Amino acid sequence: MKRTKIHIQILAIAAGWCVLATSCVKDLLDQPPTTELAENEFWKTEKDAKIAIMGAYADVRPLFDREYYWDGLAEFQRTRGTSASSDLQKGNAYPTGNWNPASPAGGGERYDNMFRYLYGGVNRTNYVIENVKKMLPTVKDSDVPELERIMGEARLLRGMVYFRLISMWGDVQYFTNIVNNENQGEIAKLARLPIAQVKDSIYEDLTYAYEKLPLKSTEQGRASKAAALGFRGKLMLYWGSWKKYGWPEIEGFQANQAEATEAFTKAAADLREVSLGMGLTLWRNGEPGEIDPPGKADILPNYYYLFTPIANENNPEFVMYFTHGGTGTGQGEELMRDVAGRSHEGSQCWVSPRYEIADRYQLISTGDFAPPLIPMKPGAAGARTLPNSALNPQSYAGRDYRMKSSIMWDFELSVGFNSLKSTGFIPFIYNTWNSPNIIVNGIQYANVYNTDGCNTGYVFRKFLRNTAGLGRSEGNYSYPIMRLADVYLMYAEASNEVGGPNAEAVDLVNKIRHRAALPPLAADKFSSKETFFNAIEQERIVELFGEGQRFWDLRRWRALERVWGPPNGPGRDFKDTHGEITAKGVFQNQQERAYQRAYIFRIPPAERERNPNLTQNTPWL
Secondary structure (H helix, E strand, C coil), rough: CCCCCCCCHHHHHHHCCCCCCCCCCCCCCCCCCCCCCCCHCCCCCHHHHHHHHHHHHHHHHHCCCHHHHHHCCCEEEEEECCCCCCCCCCCCCCCCCCCCCCCCCCHHHHEEEEEEHHHHHHHHHHHHHHHHHHHHHHCCHHHHHHHHHHHHHHHHHHHHHHHHHHHHHHHEEECCCCCCCCCHHHHHHHEEEEEEHHHHHHHHHHHHHHCCCCCCCCCCCCCCCHHHHHHHHHHHHHHHHHHCCCCCCCCCCCCHHHHHHHHHHHHHHHHHHHHHCCCCHHHHHHHHHHHHCCCCCCCCCCHCCCCCCCCCCCCCEEEEEECCCCCCCCCECCHHHHHCCCCCCCCCEEEECCCCHHHCCEEEEEECCCCCCCCCCCCCCCCCCCCCCCHHHHHCCCCHHHHHEECCCEEHHHHHHHHEEEEEEEECCCCCCHHHEEEEECEECCCCCCCCCCCCCEEEECCCCCCCCCCCCCEECCEEEEEHHHHHHHEEEEEHHHCCCCCHHHHEEEEEEECCCCCCCCCCHCCCCCHHHHHHHHHHHHHCCCCHHHHHHHHHHCCCHHHHHHCCCCCEECCCCCCCCEEECCCCCCHHHHHHHCCCCCHHHHHHHHCCCCCCCHHHC
16 A cells, blocks of 8 residues: 655654555454555445554554553652553653653653654544545445444544643644645644634544444444543543633633533533443442452452453443454553563563552541551561551551552562463562562462562552463553543542532442442542542542553642642652652752643644744743
8 A cells, every 4th residue: 555755743653654554553353454455446345444443443552552651740650661662652652751850851841752643643543534534425325334433433533632632732733634745734834723622623523423333332442432422521521620720831721610610511411421321330340359368369359350351351341442462463562561570571660659659548447548658677676567567468458459459569479470371479579589488478489579670669460460371562451541430430520510529429439439348438528529529539549540540630630739749849759668768859949830841741842843833832932
């Protein structure tokens, strides 16, 4: 197939991606390749259109399937880098590290590549949409529903990409053309469109998708009505937040409470329908399952298995997800490589939970917070036995089941892998890499879990596979971009903004808590709009931990100062379970400009050099 050369930087990624569905990627549903077809021989049949949309899914997927990296820009996850990949997008779209405004390479300028790749996704989806439009008047009536479904899928994907663009940069360039040699000069000179107009276009895309997609997809990886409506509701929830709290870094953008309420009302209606009207349920009916005590891992809660390949098939909690091909496909996911250590197929522990996340997991006996953990040196008296010591495994007993499902502390076990074969259980003990003959609960282990990339005292269990046969970059987990639990919490938030706590929203929050084996919220946790918001935020922290949601929440709530402290303040220190300071004074003595730059990213200078009409966001001037 013929590729169009695109020389302008903003669209350079489109040249690297295929112009037709399978000229440079293998699709996930094993569609036959059409590499030898000339472009004028394609787009003749419904089968051609289906091949193209599968290619669009494969191309857009790398823009969303490593969302956990965003958590490195918030307070509960340490990110020391990103794993490189031969996949063009995976190696470059997500930047490395945590938010460090004092470092020249530590702020929003690291996201220049994401800007380009997202516009590549726009171009890719535009290609499908425009060509299906041309097909519709010429096909048999019986083919129209499937073609409209395909166009709905493409418009959903395009809406997701533009939603991410406005979330990062505010006003952005907007186009729906297929970029070619004739129009690329014109598109390259587009000015930024006001965010409100782009938002309206996204809303239209998601509405069309909702109207044309099936209630339930029978093919794994293809979107349904719930995905379109869920993203439309999320779009309006974000718009409501931006209008409530303001977004002063966007020129001309004004807070407006009436517009905020209108947006929250629309969001609540859509998110309620997804929550209650589409037959979706939490994984394994929201039951907590069973759990082993600290130091054992034969029996893990249902929440853990939600993030393993066991959950791939017909999962009623996955509202929107991207499939991965597994071994030998070139389309495996990198989750184990990123969250695990050397003892798991040489993984690199690029991300790890910070010490501070542990205190967010509540007690199942009270449904409220435990006394804060106390960091201690391993050799200190009582370090392994004192109540609330961070090194005492029993300090973690009786907690929210999502704790053991998500993180590992000293003496927790996981299954190691080498050369695609299980090496059996290995214990994690912070800062004891390669120590032999460790005894845990009376059992001797030849070695400990080597996680030399961790400096916090904890490592992830979430996303860590416990089955052999797949390399560190060959996972086949269907990565969820939106889960029903997230929709429950977004609906609770939106409805709370409109009319305060209501019984329906409280019940949905309690369903999420039930699968964590927590009791329902106490009455004082939803006695007012403010207390219920706090309860919702708490659930978002622990339920969605490691899924890349926290950073976006803090930005839309204008809450970065709440986390990092005020401008020109002391900033925030982070420590490990031994009490050592591992990151000192994040945002220390930083002026207001540093916070403004965290609320909005810079337009890449290279794009502005090529386009005289492309303005810069004010904090970056």
